[in-house]
Amino acid sequence: MSARTLLDKLWDAHQVVAETAATPGVLYIDLHLVHEVTSPQAFDELRSRGLTVRRRDRTLATLDHSTPTLPADADGRRPYYTPEAESQVAKLEANVAEFGVDLLGWDSPDRGIVHVAGPEVGATHPGMTIVCGDSHTATHGAFGALAFGIGTTEVGHVLATQCLLQRKPRSLAIHVEGQLQRGVTAKDLILHIIGQIGIGGGTGHVIEYRGSTIRSLSMEERMTVCNMSIEAGARAGLIAPDDTTFSWLEGRQRAPKGAAWDKAVAHWRTLASDEGAKYDQDVHIDASTITPSVTYGTHPGMVVPIAGNVPKAADALEQKALDYMRVTAGKPMTGEHVDVVFVGSCTNARLSDLHAAAGILRGRKVADHVRMLVVPGSEKVRREAEAAGLHEVFLAAGAEWREPGCSMCIAMNGDLARPGQLVVSTSNRNFEGRQGKGARTVLASPLVAAASAVAGVIADPRDYLDQEAAA
Amino acid sequence: MSSSRPLAYVHSRTAVLANENIDTDRIIPARFLTTTERTGLGKHAFEDWRYLADGSDNPEFALNKPAARGCHIIVAGRNFGCGSSREHAPWALLDYGITAVISSEIADIFRGNALKNGLLAVVVSAAEHRWLLEHPGIELRIDVAAGSIRLPDGGEIRFELDEFSRHCLLNGVDQLGFLLQQDNAITAFEKNLEQAA
Numbered sequence: 140m141s142a143r144t145l146l147d148k149l150w151d152a153h154q155v156v157a158e159t160a161a162t163p164g165v166l167y168i169d170l171h172l173v174h175e176v177t178s179p180q181a182f183d184e185l186r187s188r189g190l191t192v193r194r195r196d197r198t199l200a201t202l203d204h205s206t207p208t209l210p211a212d213a214d215g216r217r218p219y220y221t222p223e224a225e226s227q228v229a230k231l232e233a234n235v236a237e238f239g240v241d242l243l244g245w246d247s248p249d250r251g252i253v254h255v256a257g258p259e260v261g262a263t264h265p266g267m268t269i270v271c272g273d274s275h276t277a278t279h280g281a282f283g284a285l286a287f288g289i290g291t292t293e294v295g296h297v298l299a300t301q302c303l304l305q306r307k308p309r310s311l312a313i314h315v316e317g318q319l320q321r322g323v324t325a326k327d328l329i330l331h332i333i334g335q336i337g338i339g340g341g342t343g344h345v346i347e348y349r350g351s352t353i354r355s356l357s358m359e360e361r362m363t364v365c366n367m368s369i370e371a372g373a374r375a376g377l378i379a380p381d382d383t384t385f386s387w388l389e390g391r392q393r394a395p396k397g398a399a400w401d402k403a404v405a406h407w408r409t410l411a412s413d414e415g416a417k418y419d420q421d422v423h424i425d426a427s428t429i430t431p432s433v434t435y436g437t438h439p440g441m442v443v444p445i446a447g448n449v450p451k452a453a454d455a456l457e458q459k460a461l462d463y464m465r466v467t468a469g470k471p472m473t474g475e476h477v478d479v480v481f482v483g484s485c486t487n488a489r490l491s492d493l494h495a496a497a498g499i500l501r502g503r504k505v506a507d508h509v510r511m512l513v514v515p516g517s518e519k520v521r522r523e524a525e526a527a528g529l530h531e532v533f534l535a536a537g538a539e540w541r542e543p544g545c546s547m548c549i550a551m552n553g554d555l556a557r558p559g560q561l562v563v564s565t566s567n568r569n570f571e572g573r574q575g576k577g578a579r580t581v582l583a584s585p586l587v588a589a590a591s592a593v594a595g596v597i598a599d600p601r602d603y604l605d606q607e608a609a610a
Numbered sequence: 611m612s613s614s615r616p617l618a619y620v621h622s623r624t625a626v627l628a629n630e631n632i633d634t635d636r637i638i639p640a641r642f643l644t645t646t647e648r649t650g651l652g653k654h655a656f657e658d659w660r661y662l663a664d665g666s667d668n669p670e671f672a673l674n675k676p677a678a679r680g681c682h683i684i685v686a687g688r689n690f691g692c693g694s695s696r697e698h699a700p701w702a703l704l705d706y707g708i709t710a711v712i713s714s715e716i717a718d719i720f721r722g723n724a725l726k727n728g729l730l731a732v733v734v735s736a737a738e739h740r741w742l743l744e745h746p747g748i749e750l751r752i753d754v755a756a757g758s759i760r761l762p763d764g765g766e767i768r769f770e771l772d773e774f775s776r777h778c779l780l781n782g783v784d785q786l787g788f789l790l791q792q793d794n795a796i797t798a799f800e801k802n803l804e805q806a807a
Contacts, residue, residue, distance in 0.1 A: 155799045156792060161773045165792050167799055179646035179694065184786070193796075205644055223644035230646050274695040287697035290723035291648075292785070300789045302796055306772065307716075338631060338691040339715055371690065374718050399807070438631050438692075448702060456629055456687070549640045570635040570693060572658045 142413035145377050146345050147411070149483040152527035153268045155302055156332030156442045160405050163304040169267035170284075171297045172253050173200040173240065176232040176551070177272025178346030182234040192238045197301060198499035200235050200582055201243040202228055203252045204551050206515050208541035217245075220553030237523065238298075239551070251517020251543045251583045252592040254278035254366065254485035258358075261391025265380035265407040270297060275485045276375075277368040281361035282388070282532045283380035283410045284347070308374065308524040309419040314413075315352040317427035322601040324495070325360035326397070326487060327564065328424075329367045330432045335362050336422060341373025344419065347412065352426040358387040366486045367567050370439040371595050379411040395598035431600055433472050434582040436460040436568045441569075444474060445587060445599050457485045463571055464579050465561075472581070478560035480511040480538075480592040482585055484548035487565035488516030490523050492585045495567075497529045506588065511538035514546040514556060538592070550574045563591040616782040618738030618754050620710040622682035626746035632686055633693035633719035634720065636704040645787045651698055652705030667717050677747050682709045689713070691720025691731075700724040708754055712759070715797060725775045732755065738767045754779050762783075 143151070150166075158164035167191035171194075178200070185191070190197055205224040219225035228578040235242040243250040249260050253529045254275050257263050263279045270276060270284035272294045279286035295301055313332060333340075346368050348361075356364065361378050367374030385404050388394050395403045425555025430444040437460040443449060450494070451468040452458035461468060466475065482488070483497045493515065505511045513533045521543055525528055530540045546565035547554040550573065556562045565588050583591070586600035643656045656800050660671045667674045673681070686702075690713040691699060703711070710730040724731040730752060734742070741750075751760040755774060759767040775782060 155795050161777075163772075163774055165789065167793065167803075169797070177642050180648050180697075183646075188786075190790075204797060222646060226642045227646055235757065272695060274693065276695075288719055290695055290697035290700075290719065292723065292726045296786055296789055299786060300792070301800075302789055304774070304785060325698060338692055339717075342689070342715060344719055369693075369719075372689070372717060434788075440632070459629075459645060489795065551640045551643060566631075568635070568693060570633045572639055573635050576639070576658050 142416040143565050144310050144412040144416045144418060145283065145347055145379055145410060146308075147416070148284070149266065150307050151270065151594050152266070153285070158306055162393075163306045165302050166268060166305045168268045168270050168297050168301055168303060169197060170262055171301070172257050172269065172271035172276070173198060173231075173294070174203055174253050174271070174273065175227050176204045176233065177291050178294055179227065179230045179558050180291050181272075182238065184295040185238070185298055185492055192240055192298050192554055193442040194263065195239050195241070195574060198240045198298065199243070199257065200231060200240050201250055201253050201256050202245065204549060205543045206544045207552055208544045208546050210542060210552055220256045220551070224552060235539060248518050249519070252485045252545055254362070255489060255520065257515030258282065258362065258431065259391070259517055261388055264388070264394070265384060266297035266410050273421065277373070278362050278366040278485055278565045279472040280365040280368065280376040281358060282384055283378060283407065284376055285377065287374040292464055294502065300309060307314045309344045311346045311373065312418040313346055313348050313420065313424060314351040315348065315420045315426050317352060317425045319352065319429065319475065320606050321428050322380060322431055323362040323429050324584040324586060325356055327366045327429055327432045328426060330434065330439070330442045331429045331581060332424060333367060333371045333439050334432070335424065336371055338370060338438050338440035339372045341368060341371035344373050345377060346371065346373045347373040347418070348376060348411070356383065357381060357491065359491045362489070367439065370567055380407050391550060398473055407561040407569070410414045412449055431584060431587050432472045433439050433587060433597065434580070435464060436512055437463055437464050437569060439567065439582060443534065445473060445597070447471070467552055473599055475562060477563050477591050477596055477598045479562040480505070480509055480588050481562055481566065482515070483512065483514030483516070483546050484566035485545070486567045487585050488520065492518050492565065493520065493524045493529050496585040496589040497532040499586060499593065501532050503593045505537040509592050511536075511592045512541060513538050513546060514541045514554070515543050517543050529551050547574055563588050563597060614726070614782055616680045617709065617728050617779045619647050620682055620730055620752040621750070623677070623747050623749050624683045624685045624742065625678040625681040626743055627684055627686045627745050631692055632649055634691060634696050634699045637691070637699040639697065643696060643698055645698070647668055647688075648701050651703060652707070655702040655706040655719070665688035668760055669739060672746070682707060683750035683752070684711045684751055685713055685746070687743070688715045688739070689717060690715070691724070691777065693718040695719045695723070697723045697727070700727045700729045705727050712739070712742060728779065728782070730779065732759070732769045734759070734769055741758045
């Protein structure tokens with residue numbers, strides 16, 4: 140057999156029926172993650188046809204998008220933003236009860252953002268196909284799983300048949316070599332990559348992130364990188380599993396145990412692209428040249444080094460983006476007035492992200508005019524952060540410490556910015572109005588976010604890290 | 611409603627939204643995603659672009675211009691539909707009366723969602739795209755079976771559409787029904803999976 144890429148191996152292993160010129164292939168799905176926003180119409184479809192969920196054991200639901208991040212009152216009533224949000228959550232609770240699907244619900248110690256909680260409970264394994272009605276499903280590719288977002292019609296297809304009709308995407312290898320400099324995180328790396336290849340650069344492709352830099356990343360950092368593959372237009376991002384992956388996964392409640400674990404690991408070790416495998420496209424990135432980076436426009440490909448200046452608009456549409464953001468070509472992003480700082484989302488709300496932000500906030504204060512929200516990615520992250528005292532650091536600095544959820548990343552639950560406010564956000568999208576109508580979003584790492592919260596303006600975290608080093 | 615109604619032709623004037631990278635948050639802002647229905651989203655399509663702060667129509671928005679009333683075809687800037695997987699985006703467009711979107715590049719997930727709902731997502735070459743962007747309001751006749759767009763002067767633009775999507779659009783095929791018919795193959799596949807485990 141000729142040399143195969145990781146994508147080839149995953150695809151071949153899940154083909155129920157091969158594609159032909161006339162019809163797409165039938166692809167088997169190992170794990171289907173479900174949340175309240177993109178599933179109700181799919182469950183309705185099943186109900187109207189008298190169908191059941193084919194594999195309850197391969198389906199796992201959570202509540203995250205429409206959920207409030209403020210606690211319930213003394214009577215247990217949760218402060219939902221709207222009655223619709225509350226009824227959407229109630230509908231998922233009713234659907235999982237009716238169809239017999241596991242739910243990481245309000246009473247679960249494992250509830251969280253679907254792409255934080257899924258890996259945490261050990262549901263995400265190397266070699267799997269994983270889908271969810273959510274474009275950031277690419278996150279799970281960090282484990283060497285082929286994971287991608289689907290629409291609600293397809294959610295219904297998977298619930299009913301555990302399969303999808305798919306044509307095989309093309310492959311794009313992003314080779315990253317060189318050491319990340321101090322103050323430069325996985326978030327800066329992926330923002331830099333999107334800035335390089337553009338937000339349509341991965342369309343029609345699955346990205347495989349490769350190279351020594353990727354190998355040296357922790358699992359949480361790998362998830363941050365894969366998470367934003369869709370921001371480059373790619374439905375999925377992949378990283379071949381290795382010892383970092385296996386040691387992170389071992390012992391988690393849904394991971395294989397005992398002899399099954401050993402057998403699984405032996406198989407997972409085969410899940411790497413073969414020597415000499417050819418990709419449809421190759422991109423090379425030198426990690427040592429990357430600095431902390433931020434977005435300056437209204438899509439995630441408009442990225443600039445934090446110490447750099449806003450680039451000149453290439454055309455009238457880019458100029459409109461600069462006008463919306465109220466930034467000026469030729470001027471630095473540092474020093475821009477900040478109204479809100481958000482640390483959270485499936486991109487950057489894991490324990491290491493909160494440690495990074497807390498490292499800068501410890502002993503410092505959030506600037507008086509800045510509102511800062513810290514929203515852990517899951518109940519487990521919250522517990523571990525509180526056990527480490529991180530919540531006290533955030534609260535002492537003047538930030539809000541919230542309950543887990545998607546929160547201000549998608550701004551469906553009432554956590555949103557006001558028109559015109561500038562938000563430095565560790566989330567994944569800076570589209571116009573994403574964080575509230577008229578809100579202006581600057582995507583950044585947890586280090587940049589924390590430094591900017593303290594400074595009250597967009598700030599380079601290396602200045603703060605230098606102070607610590609000097610102290 | 612996973613089978614859409616058959617769609618063979620779209621015959622309409624065009625409205626041009628020249629912006630590149632029109633994302634799914636622009637098409638349907640996230641605050642409207644708390645619906646548990648597929649219908650009724652048309653009134654919120656392009657909400658933050660289409661209405662002024664006082665709730666009145668934004669006269670600058672292309673689809674609000676008198677010439678665009680009754681248009682079923684949007685010619686959009688490159689990379690239309692980027693962003694989230696929300697199927698609410700094609701649902702909102704269909705409910706708003708749009709049956710075809712033409713661009714030089716359409717985001718993968720949006721395109722798949724659109725075609726499954728009978729919203730024709732057409733990708734044309736950069737040169738043809740530029741020409742269409744420069745000629746708003748022209749009458750087009752899109753022929754799904756032929757994979758062609760007829761221009762007012764009789765000229766023609768060809769577009770690619772995979773056979774299965776074409777078949778599904780033309781016949782309103784129920785893709786879930788198609789998958790359910792694969793039950794034997796799926797069961798055999800699952801048996802192999804369990805034996806390997």
